Amino acid sequence: MLFQQIVINALIRASELGLLAIGLTVTYDILKFANFAHVEFACIGAFLAYTMNVTLGMNIILAGLVAILVVGVLSIFIDRLVFIRLRGASSIALMVTSLGLGIALRNGVRAIWGARIKGYAIGLQNPVELIGVRITPVQIFIILTSVISMVIIHLILKRTKLGKAMRATSANPALAQACGIHTERIVRWVWFMGASLAALGGIMIGLDTHLTPRMGFSVMIPVFAISILGGLGNPYGAMVGALILGLTENIGLYTDLGKILTLNGLIGNLTGLYIPTGYKLAISFIIMIVVLLWRPSGIMGKRER
Amino acid sequence: MGVLYFFVYLMIMANVYGILSLSLNFQAGVGGMSNFGHVAFFCIGAYTSTLLVMLCHVHFLVGILGAFIASGLFAFLISIPTRRLKADYWAITTLGAGEIVRLFFLNESWISTGHYSGGPFGIRGIPRPWESIIPGNIYPFFYLFLTLLFLGLTYFILQRLINGPFGRVLKAIREDDDLPLSLGKNIHEFRVKTMVIGGAFAGIAGGLLVHYTTYVDPFFFMPMETFIVWAMIMVGGIGNNRGALIGTLIIQLLYYSTRFLKDYLPIEAQLLASLRMISIGILIVVVMLFLQEGLVKEKKRLY
Amino acid sequence: MKQTNFFGLVLFFASLVIISLFVASGAIQAKEPVKIGAIIPITGTSEVEGQDMSRGLQIALDEINTAGGVLGRSLEVIVEDTETRPKSGLDAVHKLIDINKVPVILGGYFSSVSLPTGNYSNSQGVVQLTWSTSPALRKVGPFFFGICGTDELMAANTVKFAIEDARAKRFGIIVDNSAYGLGVLEFSKREIKKAGGEIVAEVKYEREKADYRPELQRVFAQKPEVVVGTLIGKDARTIFKQAYELGLKPQSGWYLSWISLATAPSIPETVEGVKGLIGRLKGKAANRFNEMYQEKYGAPPQTVWGHYIYDAVWLTALAINFANSPEPKAIKDALFKVAPVYRGVSGGGDKTFNADGMQKYEVYQRMVCKNGKLVIYQK
Numbered sequence: 001m002l003f004q005q006i007v008i009n010a011l012i013r014a015s016e017l018g019l020l021a022i023g024l025t026v027t028y029d030i031l032k033f034a035n036f037a038h039v040e041f042a043c044i045g046a047f048l049a050y051t052m053n054v055t056l057g058m059n060i061i062l063a064g065l066v067a068i069l070v071v072g073v074l075s076i077f078i079d080r081l082v083f084i085r086l087r088g089a090s091s092i093a094l095m096v097t098s099l100g101l102g103i104a105l106r107n108g109v110r111a112i113w114g115a116r117i118k119g120y121a122i123g124l125q126n127p128v129e130l131i132g133v134r135i136t137p138v139q140i141f142i143i144l145t146s147v148i149s150m151v152i153i154h155l156i157l158k159r160t161k162l163g164k165a166m167r168a169t170s171a172n173p174a175l176a177q178a179c180g181i182h183t184e185r186i187v188r189w190v191w192f193m194g195a196s197l198a199a200l201g202g203i204m205i206g207l208d209t210h211l212t213p214r215m216g217f218s219v220m221i222p223v224f225a226i227s228i229l230g231g232l233g234n235p236y237g238a239m240v241g242a243l244i245l246g247l248t249e250n251i252g253l254y255t256d257l258g259k260i261l262t263l264n265g266l267i268g269n270l271t272g273l274y275i276p277t278g279y280k281l282a283i284s285f286i287i288m289i290v291v292l293l294w295r296p297s298g299i300m301g302k303r304e305r
Numbered sequence: 306m307g308v309l310y311f312f313v314y315l316m317i318m319a320n321v322y323g324i325l326s327l328s329l330n331f332q333a334g335v336g337g338m339s340n341f342g343h344v345a346f347f348c349i350g351a352y353t354s355t356l357l358v359m360l361c362h363v364h365f366l367v368g369i370l371g372a373f374i375a376s377g378l379f380a381f382l383i384s385i386p387t388r389r390l391k392a393d394y395w396a397i398t399t400l401g402a403g404e405i406v407r408l409f410f411l412n413e414s415w416i417s418t419g420h421y422s423g424g425p426f427g428i429r430g431i432p433r434p435w436e437s438i439i440p441g442n443i444y445p446f447f448y449l450f451l452t453l454l455f456l457g458l459t460y461f462i463l464q465r466l467i468n469g470p471f472g473r474v475l476k477a478i479r480e481d482d483d484l485p486l487s488l489g490k491n492i493h494e495f496r497v498k499t500m501v502i503g504g505a506f507a508g509i510a511g512g513l514l515v516h517y518t519t520y521v522d523p524f525f526f527m528p529m530e531t532f533i534v535w536a537m538i539m540v541g542g543i544g545n546n547r548g549a550l551i552g553t554l555i556i557q558l559l560y561y562s563t564r565f566l567k568d569y570l571p572i573e574a575q576l577l578a579s580l581r582m583i584s585i586g587i588l589i590v591v592v593m594l595f596l597q598e599g600l601v602k603e604k605k606r607l608y
Numbered sequence: 609m610k611q612t613n614f615f616g617l618v619l620f621f622a623s624l625v626i627i628s629l630f631v632a633s634g635a636i637q638a639k640e641p642v643k644i645g646a647i648i649p650i651t652g653t654s655e656v657e658g659q660d661m662s663r664g665l666q667i668a669l670d671e672i673n674t675a676g677g678v679l680g681r682s683l684e685v686i687v688e689d690t691e692t693r694p695k696s697g698l699d700a701v702h703k704l705i706d707i708n709k710v711p712v713i714l715g716g717y718f719s720s721v722s723l724p725t726g727n728y729s730n731s732q733g734v735v736q737l738t739w740s741t742s743p744a745l746r747k748v749g750p751f752f753f754g755i756c757g758t759d760e761l762m763a764a765n766t767v768k769f770a771i772e773d774a775r776a777k778r779f780g781i782i783v784d785n786s787a788y789g790l791g792v793l794e795f796s797k798r799e800i801k802k803a804g805g806e807i808v809a810e811v812k813y814e815r816e817k818a819d820y821r822p823e824l825q826r827v828f829a830q831k832p833e834v835v836v837g838t839l840i841g842k843d844a845r846t847i848f849k850q851a852y853e854l855g856l857k858p859q860s861g862w863y864l865s866w867i868s869l870a871t872a873p874s875i876p877e878t879v880e881g882v883k884g885l886i887g888r889l890k891g892k893a894a895n896r897f898n899e900m901y902q903e904k905y906g907a908p909p910q911t912v913w914g915h916y917i918y919d920a921v922w923l924t925a926l927a928i929n930f931a932n933s934p935e936p937k938a939i940k941d942a943l944f945k946v947a948p949v950y951r952g953v954s955g956g957g958d959k960t961f962n963a964d965g966m967q968k969y970e971v972y973q974r975m976v977c978k979n980g981k982l983v984i985y986q987k
Contacts, residue, residue: 005854009821016818034393036532085594091392092339093593096539099532100589103582107651111579115650115659117842117873117910124877127853134855209818209846212656218816221404221528228397253822254829277823278412278785278812285401289387292398296390311706318695411785412812421743425787427723429744441731518698519727522787524720525694560696564688564703574687575662578650581689 004133006254010246012139015146016204017219018242021226022153022235023197029170029233030190031083033094037102038198039223043216044105045071045199046206047113054121064203068196075195076188102217110213118211142204149200153193153235162189170233221281225288231301240299245284252283313445319557320452321514324459326537326549328506331463333535334544334603335472336499337479339396341531342403343507345383346376348526350508351515352410355431358516359418365434365516369455372512373505379406380504381497388493403528411523427522431515452513459506464546466502475499540592542599551600559585641684642677642934644924645704646917647715647725652692653816654717656842656873657913661717662687664914667900668921678928685921686710690721697721698728705732711936712928714920716740717913719787726752735936735943737924739916739954742787746964751940754966755920757887757955760791762865763836765972766885767799770834773883773974773987774860778806780832782823782847784840785812792838792865800836808832813843820847821854828856836863839870841911848878867975868955868982872912876980883985885972890957897953915954923950923959 024038045067052063082101086094125136157163168176169186177183198216205215226245230237258273275283291299329343350372358368383402390398410416410424417423418430439447466472477485478492486492515521533556541552563581570577592599646665649658665685673682686708688700697716704710705728712735716722719742729736730749738745739756746754770776779800783789789812800807808830813823824847827835835858839847848870851857864870867884897918901909909915924939926946931938944961952959955967962968974985 006825009819009825009854013819013821028393034396082590082594086597089597092333092543093539093597095339095396096535097590097593099536100586100593102586104586104590107579107582107586110651110655111576111583114575115655116907117656117845124849124875125853127855134853136853139853205818209849210842212842214653214655214816215818219818221400224397225401228394232393249819250822250825253826274826276412276812277826278814279408280817280822281814282405282408285405288401289398292390292394293386296394298394307706307709311702314702314706318699414790421787421791425719425785425790426742426744427720427787429723429727429747518694518724520724522694522720522723524718527693529693530695561699561703564699565707568686573662574648574689575650575659578689582651582691 002132004131006250007247008133008135008139010243010250011143012135012208012246013249014242014246015143016201016208017222017226017245018239019146019149019197019201019204020219020223021230021238021242022150023194023201024223025227025230025233025235025238026153026197027190027194028227030166030187031094033091033098034224034227034232035098035194036095036220037078037098037105038194039216039220040102040105040109041071041075041195041198041216042202042205042219043109043211043213044074044202045196046202046211046215047109047118047213048199049203050113050118050120050206050211054118057121060120060122060207064200067203068199071199072192072196075191079188079191106213106217113213115213120207120211122207138207142208145200145204149197150235150239153197156193157235162186166190222284225284229284229288229291229298231295231298234298234300237298237300244287244299248283248287249280253277253280310445313449315557315561317445317449317452317517319554320449320456321510321517322534322537322557323456323550323553324452324510324513325507325534326541326553327456327459327463327546328503328510329534330538330543330546330549331467331506332499332503334538334549335467335479336475336496336503337392338496338499339392340399340500340503341396341528341535342383342399342401342406343534344526344528344531345399345403345406346380346504346507347511347514347530348403348406348410348523349376349379350511351521351525352416352428352511353508354512355428355515355521356416356418358432359428359430365432368516369509369512372508374508376508376511377501377505380500384497384500388496400528400531403526403531407523407526410526425522425524427520429520431519431521433516433519448517452517455509455513459509460546460550463502463506467546471495471498536589538599540589540596540599542596542601542603544603545601548599548601548603555600559588641682642679642928643684643686643708643710644712644714645686645688645701645708645710647688647690647697647700647704647713647721648917649692649717649721650687650689652690654692654841657717657911658692660909660911660914661715661917663901663905663909664897664916664918665714665921667897667904667914668918668925672921672925678925679932679934683921683925683928685714690716690718692718692721694720694724697725701725701728705729705734711735711934711939712737712924714738714917714924719744723748733936735924735940737920737943739913739920740788743791744787746966750965751936752965753943753961755923755954755959756916757866757967757969760788760795760865762885762969762972763792763795763838764799766836766863766865767796767803767805769883769885769974770836770860770863771803771805773863774834776805776834776860778808778831778833780809780811780827780830780835780858781807782809782811782813782827782835782837782839784838784843785814786840789838789840796836811837813847815843817843818846819850821850823847824851824854824856828858832858833860834858834863836865838865841869842873844870845873845875848874848882852878866955867977868912871977871980871982873910876977879977879980882977884975886975886982887956887967887969887973888958888971889973889984891951894953894957912954915952919950919952919954919959922952923947926950 048067052058127134226241230241353375354368354372357371414424537552542548690697716738722738722740726748862882864884927942931942976985
C-alpha cells in the first residue's frame, strides 16, 4: 500500500471530524462548557438533508445547505429554550444538561426517521486514481468542502466585526458588554456557527458512509479528543488536532513497530510488531494525554494566567 | 411475591449505583474535579474482585478489599500525571482513560479464568458470597442487606471526611485555588488524595455488581454508565451525600417506571422505546433547569 | 436542616406514585392472551439490528394470531428495550419474570446482555431463546436455547473452503471484536496453522465506527491471497464499501463465516463474489420472509436478525401448542421436539437443537453473493 493513500485516508477522516470539532470548540470559546449534545446536531443535519435529498428529491448540495441553516436556527431555538436559563451556571451543570439534551435529540431522530441504515441518493461512488491514490469524487468534495469552510471560519474570525466581537466576548464578557457589544447576540451567532458546522460535518460523514441515528454519538469521543488536543476554544487547534488524529489512527495501525525499533533491520531482526487493531481508539487518547502532559492547554490552547 | 423480588433487585442496583454516585460526588461535588471516566474505577473494581475470588480463591470480602485497593491505585496512577490539568481538559482526559481501561479488558483476553473466558467472552460463574449457606429464595434479601451495609459504610466514611478538616480544605480548593495555597496546603496533593479515595469506593461498587450478576464483560463499562452517574449526582444536588443518594433513586426510578408506563400506552414498541429515552433525556434537562442546585442543596457553612 | 427544594419534592413523590402504579399493575393482568417476553436492543449501539428484530417479531406474531394463536388464545409479546446495555437488559428481564411472569423470553442479541439475563431466567426456570453468538452460551443451563448456531467450528470449515476452493496459502483474518468474532479468530488460526498456511494479518475491528480504512489497510498490507473471518451488520456495510472504494480485494476473494450476517446489510456491488458459509440449507423459506417483510414495510430487511426472531416466535408458539401448556418446563421439553420438524427462515433454515439447547451443524452450505443475493456456490 502506498503511503500517499494512507495520508489521503487520514485527510478524509480529519475533514469530517475537523468540522465537528471546530464547531464544538467555537461554542466552547464563548459558552465555556463542553457541549455533549453538539454531535447530535451533526446527526440531525445529516437526516434533514436526507429527507430533502431522498424524500423530496432535492439536489444534495441544496439539501445540505438548507439542512445546515435549519440546524443553525434549531440550535438558537434550543439555546432560547434551555441554555439561556443557565447562563451563570457551573460548567458541570451545563455539561450534564447537554448530556440529557443529547439523549433526547438522539432518540428524537430515531423516533422520526427510524433506525434503518440510510444513504443519500448519490449512488455507489467509483474511485478515480490520481498519483497512485484511489479516491472517490465524493471524498474529494468532502476534503474541498472542509478546507473551504475552514477558510471561511478563518475569515469570519479575523476579518469581520463579528469575529472581533466574539474574541472580545470570549476574553471578557463583562468588558465586552461594557464596550457596547451585544453579547447575547454574539452567543446566538456562535450557536448558529457551531451547530451548522456540526451539521456540515454530519452530512460529510453521511456522504462518506451512511446515516444512522447514532452517527453523531459514535464520533463524540474522537471529536472531544480532537478539540482537547488542539486546545479548547481554538478553531485552528481543532484543525491541527483533527489532522493529528487522522494521521495517528491511520499510520499508527499501519506502521510496523518492529522495523522502527530495530532501525529497519540494523539491530536485530524484529518485524511484524504492530499495534493491535483493537486499540485504535486508544491511540488517539494516548496521543492526547501525551500532548497534554507536554502542553496542559492543548497544542494551541490559551495559556492560563 | 414477584413484585417484592423486583423491588429487591431494584434496590440492590440502587445501592450499587448509590456507592458510585457517592464516590463521584466526593471527587466532583466536594473536590470539584469533573471526572468523566468514573466507569474506569467501577470496571477495575469489578475485574479485580472477580479475578481474586476466582483465581486466587480468596473470600469475597478479600476480593472487595482488593477491588478497593486496585481502583484506588489506578486513580493514583492517572491523577499523578494529569493533576495539573484544567477542569474541562481533565474531564475529557478521564473520559479517555475510562475508554482505555475498557479497551484493555476487551483486548487482553489472557485476563481470564479459563477457556472461552476473558476479553469479549466475559467471565462467567463469578461466585456469590455465602450462597451455599443462604437458601435461594432469601438470597436477594441477603444481598440487599449486604449492599446496603457497604453503602452505609461508604456514606459514613465519606461524610466524616467531608465534614472533617480534609473536606474543608477540599471545598476551599473547589471554590478558589489561591486561598488554601496561601495557607500552605498543597492543592495537587489534595486532588490526588480525593481521586484515590473516590476511585477506591467506586471499585467496591464494581465488585458488588459482578458478584450479584455472576458475570462480567467489558461492555458493562461503556461511557454511558458514567453519564448516568453524573445525572444522578446533578439531579440530587452536587456537593452533598444525601443529594447524591436521592438523585440515584430518582434516576433509577426514571429508568424503571418508564418501562411500566409504556405497558399502558397503545404505541408500537419501536416508537415507544425512543419516546422512553426522549422522556428520560428531557427530564434530566428539566430538573437541571428548575433545580439548578439539585433537589438537596449543599449546606454552606461559615467558619 | 437541609434545604429541600419544593419542586424536587414534587418530582420525587411523582416518581413514587409512578412506582406504586406499576406495583399495582402486577395484579391486574388480563387472563386472556398467552404472554411471552422479548428483550430487543431497540435503542443503543445495536438499534439498526433491533429495528429488524421488532419487525420480524411483528410478522411472526401476525401470522400466528391469524392462524388461531396458541392454545386457542392469542399470543402476545411484551417487548422490552435493552438499550444494548447489560444493566438495562437485566432490568428488563427482571421485570418480565418478576412482574409480568412470562414463561418464555426471546432475545439478548448481544452476548453481554444474553449471558447475564440468561443466568437469571435460567435460575428462575424461565425459557430463554437467544440469537446472540458466543461459545460461552452453552454453559448457561437447561432453560437456555441458542437459535443462531453459535458455532466457531464453522470458522474452521470456512478456512477449509478457502483452501479447497482457492488453494490459498496466505491468509488475512478480520473479525468483529466480540465473543463470536474472537471464537472465529481462534478457530481460523488453528485451522490455517494445521494446513500449513501463513497468517499475514490479524485484525479485530471495534463496532459502530465510521471509518474502517486503517483496519482495511492493515489487512491488505501484506497482500493476502484470501481474507477469512466474520463481518457483522452495519459495520460490514461500511467495511465493504470502504474496501471497494480503496480497491482492496483479496486476489482469491473473501471467505466468511455466516456470510449472510455480512452481505445482507451491504451494498450489492461491494459484496459481489464474496463467498462464505451458512448453516445447513433446509428449503427456500428465507425468501418467503423477505417478501413478507417487503410487503409489510415497503423495503427489504437490512439485517438477518428479523429472520431469527421470526423463527424464535414460531418455535415458541409451536412448542406451547405441542406441550399444550404455557408452563416453562413443558415448553422447554417441547422445543426439542418441534425444532427438528420446523423449517425456519434464518441461517440455513434448520433449527434442530443439540443436547445443550444450542444449534450446531455438521453440514454447512457454501454460498456466494451474486447481484446482492446469496446463491449456492458451485465451482
